[in-house]
Amino acid sequence: MEFWFYQLQRRTLEQALPALIERSLQRGWRAVVQSRTPERLAAIDDLLWTYAEDSFLPHGSQNDGDPELQAVWLTCGDDNPNGARIRFLVEGAAAEPFAGSDYERLILLFDGRDEMSLATAREQWRLLRLSNANLSYWQETEEGGWRKQA
Secondary structure, three states, X not given: OEEEEEEEOOOOHHHHHHHHHHHHHHXXXXXXXXXOXXXXXXXXXXXXXXXXXXXXXOOEOOOOOOHHHOOEEEEOOOOXXXXXXXXXXXXXXXXXXXXXXXXXXXXXXXXXXXXXXXXXXXXXXXXXXXOOOEEEEEEEOOOOOEEEOO
16 A cells, blocks of 8 residues: 655645546546545535536436435545545644555545645654555646656
């Protein structure tokens, strides 16, 4: 399993998350998006339906039911009812509980312009490194892509 840290510098979570989910689905991976608060989860729910005029990402949550039918599952918990291979952690959701799980990849998205977000990500990096986790750090490029920094 790999833990990838994505530091948002130019774009917001709302601008970056849909494209990352799309790329995961193109790989044939189901996804889980985990937030810490129901309010953020509701905003992500709306975002995935409306982020582009010509596209949307079908998804569900416990409010919708039928998790096994959902390619993308939204949650505030540690559940994986759709058999996802990738998990997106936002709003400082903890990565440690998933060390040793069956995921291919855990993506931690954090706002590099916010000191609290940055401190939370650094602490998660430190704790995961102590457990010898496979870590990568990705930073946004000027062109809007991602460059692996560590």
